[in-house]
Amino acid sequence: MPRISGENLQQHREQLQRRVFVAFAELMAERSFDAITMALIAERAELGRTAIYHHFRDKEAVVVAFATHETEQYVAQLREAMQGSSDPVAQLRTYLRHHLEAGEQFHMGLGPQLYGILPPSSRQAIREHVVAVEDVLREILRSGVDAGAFRIDDLDGTLSLVHACLSPRHLPAGTIETFVLGAVGAAG
Structure with missing residues (x-):
């Protein structure tokens, strides 16, 4: 089972979401939306390739x-x-x-x-x-x-x-x- 960051599950989700948003904003500044994949967002947010799908169904x-x-x-x-x-x-x-x-x-x-x-x-x-x-x-x-x-x-x-x-x-x-x-x- 993955370790959670934060004091509870809610904090963990908020921290993960912030990381995804920062990653997304950085990627949008670098390339077009079409060139951004869920794998790129996950990598930039330091998440596993499949872990991001537990929180977002698609980009x-x-x-x-x-x-x-x-x-x-x-x-x-x-x-x-x-x-x-x-x-x-x-x-x-x-x-x-x-x-x-x-x-x-x-x-x-x-x-x-x-x-x-x-x-x-x-x-x-x-x-x-x-x-x-x-x-x-x-x-x-x-x-x-x-x-x-x-x-x-x-x-x-x-x-x-x-x-x-x-x-x-x-x-x-x-x-x-x-x-x-x-x-x-x-x-x-």
Whole structure:
């Protein structure tokens, strides 16, 4: 019977999962998704070739679990950064800054690269995690409209446009922030 790391089975599973996620992220930085195999992930995570299958049925399951983990961490850090502020303008600034600062850490371009490769069920599962992040922005925008701090006619359209503005990493954060705040009608 394999030895468990950690004080109990739950800790062992969490540690193993972290190793798999680190291995997966490293491999994604080095090669395409198609070139990654479960054997490569297992080797990089220092697991036996068959042991990984006790935790993930295939590499698509690794992607979905990885996206779940990353999103949960991202949203928790975002909510922590926004804690204590009820001002929608300040919350939107925090959201924008957090997204731009943490974007490299959490968003390694999984969406566009994998969209056409993953089966529909995996794409849907990952989409649900994107919605969790969108929900935070939706709450901020609604709160701003309700408080009279933002002028928004189409909430869903604005949400999509704000996220589109956060994609170009080559622009200064201040430029993006000023543009988005102006676009929602917030006083500078």
